[in-house]
Amino acid sequence: MALSGVEIFKLLPKTNCKKCGHPTCLAFAMKLAQRQASLDACPDVSEEAKRKLGEASAPPFRPITMGAGNSVVNMGEETVLFRHEKKFVNPCALAVEVKDTDSEESIKAAVDALRDSELERVGQKLRIDAIFIKEVSGDPAKFSQTVLSISAQAPDMPLIISTTNPAAAEAALEKIPGTRPVLYGANESNAEAMAETAKKHKVILGVYAANLDALSELTEKIKATGVEDMVIDSGARTAGDILRDNTFIRRAAIKKSVKSVGYPVISFAQRDDHMLEALVASLCIAKYSSIVVLSSIEKWKSLALFTLRQNIYTDPQVPMQVEQKIYSIGEAGADAPLMITTNFSLTFFIVSGEVENSKVPARLAVMDSEGLSVLTAWAAGKFTASKIAQFIQESGIEKEISKKELIIPGYVSILSGAIEEKLPGWKVVVGPREANALPAFLKTMN
Amino acid sequence: MALAAPKETYAGRVFEVTIGTSKTAVFGGENVLPFHKFDGDTPHKPVIAFEIQDVAPEDWPDTVKEVYGDAASDPVKWALYCQNNLNAQAIALRLISTHPDRENRSADDAAKTVKAVLDSIEVPLIILGSNNVEKDATVLVAAAEAASSRNCVIGKAQEGNYKTISAAAMAQNHKLIAMSDLDINLSKQLGILITQMGFEKERMIADPMCSALGYGLEYTYSVMERIRLAALTQNDVIMQPPMLADIGMYVWKVKETQASEADLPKWGSLKERGIAWEAVTAGAMLLAGAELLIMRHPDAVRSVQKFIEEF
Ligand code: B12
Ligand code: SF4
Numbered sequence: 001m002a003l004s005g006v007e008i009f010k011l012l013p014k015t016n017c018k019k020c021g022h023p024t025c026l027a028f029a030m031k032l033a034q035r036q037a038s039l040d041a042c043p044d045v046s047e048e049a050k051r052k053l054g055e056a057s058a059p060p061f062r063p064i065t066m067g068a069g070n071s072v073v074n075m076g077e078e079t080v081l082f083r084h085e086k087k088f089v090n091p092c093a094l095a096v097e098v099k100d101t102d103s104e105e106s107i108k109a110a111v112d113a114l115r116d117s118e119l120e121r122v123g124q125k126l127r128i129d130a131i132f133i134k135e136v137s138g139d140p141a142k143f144s145q146t147v148l149s150i151s152a153q154a155p156d157m158p159l160i161i162s163t164t165n166p167a168a169a170e171a172a173l174e175k176i177p178g179t180r181p182v183l184y185g186a187n188e189s190n191a192e193a194m195a196e197t198a199k200k201h202k203v204i205l206g207v208y209a210a211n212l213d214a215l216s217e218l219t220e221k222i223k224a225t226g227v228e229d230m231v232i233d234s235g236a237r238t239a240g241d242i243l244r245d246n247t248f249i250r251r252a253a254i255k256k257s258v259k260s261v262g263y264p265v266i267s268f269a270q271r272d273d274h275m276l277e278a279l280v281a282s283l284c285i286a287k288y289s290s291i292v293v294l295s296s297i298e299k300w301k302s303l304a305l306f307t308l309r310q311n312i313y314t315d316p317q318v319p320m321q322v323e324q325k326i327y328s329i330g331e332a333g334a335d336a337p338l339m340i341t342t343n344f345s346l347t348f349f350i351v352s353g354e355v356e357n358s359k360v361p362a363r364l365a366v367m368d369s370e371g372l373s374v375l376t377a378w379a380a381g382k383f384t385a386s387k388i389a390q391f392i393q394e395s396g397i398e399k400e401i402s403k404k405e406l407i408i409p410g411y412v413s414i415l416s417g418a419i420e421e422k423l424p425g426w427k428v429v430v431g432p433r434e435a436n437a438l439p440a441f442l443k444t445m446n
Numbered sequence: 447m448a449l450a451a452p453k454e455t456y457a458g459r460v461f462e463v464t465i466g467t468s469k470t471a472v473f474g475g476e477n478v479l480p481f482h483k484f485d486g487d488t489p490h491k492p493v494i495a496f497e498i499q500d501v502a503p504e505d506w507p508d509t510v511k512e513v514y515g516d517a518a519s520d521p522v523k524w525a526l527y528c529q530n531n532l533n534a535q536a537i538a539l540r541l542i543s544t545h546p547d548r549e550n551r552s553a554d555d556a557a558k559t560v561k562a563v564l565d566s567i568e569v570p571l572i573i574l575g576s577n578n579v580e581k582d583a584t585v586l587v588a589a590a591e592a593a594s595s596r597n598c599v600i601g602k603a604q605e606g607n608y609k610t611i612s613a614a615a616m617a618q619n620h621k622l623i624a625m626s627d628l629d630i631n632l633s634k635q636l637g638i639l640i641t642q643m644g645f646e647k648e649r650m651i652a653d654p655m656c657s658a659l660g661y662g663l664e665y666t667y668s669v670m671e672r673i674r675l676a677a678l679t680q681n682d683v684i685m686q687p688p689m690l691a692d693i694g695m696y697v698w699k700v701k702e703t704q705a706s707e708a709d710l711p712k713w714g715s716l717k718e719r720g721i722a723w724e725a726v727t728a729g730a731m732l733l734a735g736a737e738l739l740i741m742r743h744p745d746a747v748r749s750v751q752k753f754i755e756e757f
């Protein structure tokens with residue numbers, strides 16, 4: 001539970017020595033309560049006060065990192081329920097399920113698909129983040145062998161090892177030391193043994209209970225054994241149950257500072273109907289899961305889910321933007337065409353992608369418009385004739401090109417006369433409205 | 447320690463709206479966030495309308511066009527196909543051919559099409575203009591008259607044409623879509639202007655402007671969430687009409703629903719990709735607060751309905 005300024009004050013030395021930079025201990029306590037100061041600033045605070053304050057000031061969702069290689073997954077740290085309040089912090093990881101009873105070929109195919117899942121969208125590299133390896137065989141040797149072989153095939157990929165058998169967990173974890181996987185499968189009947197194994201191998205423990213009440217009790221019990229890093233599963237499987245439990249968990253941790261559910265949530269979206277699976281996974285992404293497990297990763301499905309995740313996790317205050325400058329696409333010589341657009345990431349990547357498609361070497365002048373799209377920037381007065389003229393003049397591009405010709409987006413054709421007036425000696429050409437018409441257009445320019 | 451379920455209750459409630467006459471559809475009525483039945487009442491499931499046009503869908507991508515085939519050559523046939531073969535809960539007829547840059551058909555022509563469609567179907571009809579502010583002001587008035595007493599939805603009234611369109615919807619006893627540009631304050635302002643004309647707020651449907659997955663979806667998502675929160679927490683009656691997400695027209699023009707797998711092997715099968723794009727956009731809009739959806743691909747509609755059944 002967050003402490004008030006007065007409660008914090010009671011824990012301070014009360015000497016008003018000012019070493020913290022504040023006139024009194026009380027003033028310092030008030031700043032701490034507002035999270036505008038750090039306890040380190042007071043040199044004389046007692047160990048006990050440190051412990052109590054540390055607990056109270058811990059974030060509502062424990063920050064946890066899964067994996068150890070180049071592609072770790074950060075989870076937790078969320079502070080709000082709605083994205084318009086503040087940026088959601090750590091994007092929901094997508095994991096694909098394989099079973100230790102699957103054939104070697106099908107496991108290899110799954111790992112290959114996973115490696116091949118990476119794509120780039122709006123300048124971000126996106127990929128399936130983890131493999132969920134489920135023990136179905138009942139045979140610890142077989143399970144650990146499967147885990148080892150997958151880990152060898154995809155050494156950097158974070159793993160989620162799923163078994164309720166502590167012996168199988170032990171056997172598997174021994175084979176992959178130092179990889180910091182999730183060991184998923186602690187429940188009411190095996191909690192102690194699983195907690196021991198998790199501690200011994202320093203892994204994250206995945207905790208399952210059949211409902212939220214039982215889950216909250218179980219995490220407290222496990223925490224008392226010394227396991228700090230958990231991901232939690234309330235047993236919700238339908239869309240309605242996932243929404244309910246994830247919402248209750250978010251509210252409890254953030255609004256009521258309930259620590260026993262302040263952990264990243266793992267959800268399961270597997271369905272025979274893959275389109276429905278994509279929708280349930282969308283719910284998990286939008287509504288508070290930290291990991292969602294999928295049955296398969298067709299490319300169309302990952303593309304849609306990556307995109308949704310990107311949308312939900314962008315900063316609501318600052319649109320994604322790229323640097324203002326004149327980009328060369330291909331071997332742009334002095335006679336290459338020059339185009340202008342705004343610095344909204346989406347606009348830039350769509351337009352530059354189409355220019356690449358055209359195979360016509362060209363220059364794309366990207367003007368700072370505070371991350372707004374062409375029409376929005378125009379409507380907001382940030383993509384005007386005088387601003388465009390000034391940007392082109394100050395860029396010095398005139399000296400590098402043989403023909404003073406500027407291609408503008410079709411949607412702002414209305415600007416062409418005014419730009420010509422403000423850029424003496426230049427000719428303005430109105431390009432197509434939609435970027436997908438650019439390849440054909442650029443070819444006719446040549 | 448057992449967890450005390452942190453439930454929320456709210457002061458406000460979304461208006462319940464019924465459309466159609468012989469067969470009706472009802473949406474809205476909840477006093478909680480979307481699908482939050484664990485907090486309060488969610489009396490109705492969202493309704494999905496199939497989009498059809500008054501001309502053959504030459505401008506739609508092949509993946510959607512081919513589902514309808516010859517049925518789409520005529521609006522009456524198309525509407526019947528949606529109602530009888532696809533079990534549509536409602537139909538949204540877009541009078542796209544009235545746009546001055548398209549066939550520029552007259553308001554009279556549009557009215558005839560509306561009448562012909564209404565005479566043949568039983569499910570509720572949503573009548574949409576071509577989104578040309580001036581032209582819609584005449585087309586939708588004629589359409590509202592042609593549809594008199596059938597309890598249709600007329601749209602969209604915007605800042606530039608709401609007066610004539612709301613007057614017509616009011617006179618002919620229809621429901622009205624009020625569309626504004628992705629901004630909670632603009633949405634509220636339009637709601638105020640329309641109700642000041644005497645149009646009942648309980649008969650309005652708000653369209654805060656949809657956007658496709660990957661193309662501004664986050665803006666619509668957050669504007670809808672904020673509108674719904676204002677309706678519930680502040681009991682702001684102007685924000686309490688149900689919301690519309692007009693999905694198909696935004697989704698089926700983006701690159702992800704058109705580019706072939708040969709051109710972009712990393713994007714996977716075009717057919718599933720297009721359907722997923724429409725379905726995931728719809729899913730996100732539902733979670734943000736939309737109660738009425740307009741969609742194009744029957745497979746996307748079916749998946750979204752299955753998704754709704756899971757709540
Ligand atoms: C999302 C959005 C917003 C977001 C901003 C998103 C952003 N980062 O820009 C928000 C909500 C903040 C917003 C605000 C406003 N918006 Co706004 N917004 C939109 C919306 C829905 C999508 C814009 C978008 O992202 N497009 C996608 C990008 C990729 O498009 P693009 O940059 O134009 O690029 C395409 C083409 O132009 C072309 N292209 C781009 N560069 C180049 C270069 C060359 C050489 C060529 C040939 C082609 C080319 O290729 C691209 C793809 O085809 C549009 C409506 C719509 N559906 O289009 C309205 C829209 C742009 N907004 C509009 C308006 C009026 C506003 C506001 C002034 C009003 C308001 N709501 O308060 C404010 C102004 C903002 C401000 N700061 O004051 C109007 C503009 C009206 C007009 N025709 O002038 C629109 C068209 C809505 C409408 N009324 O129909 N908006
Ligand atoms: S440094 Fe510590 S003891 Fe000194 S005034 Fe600040 S809070 Fe009080």
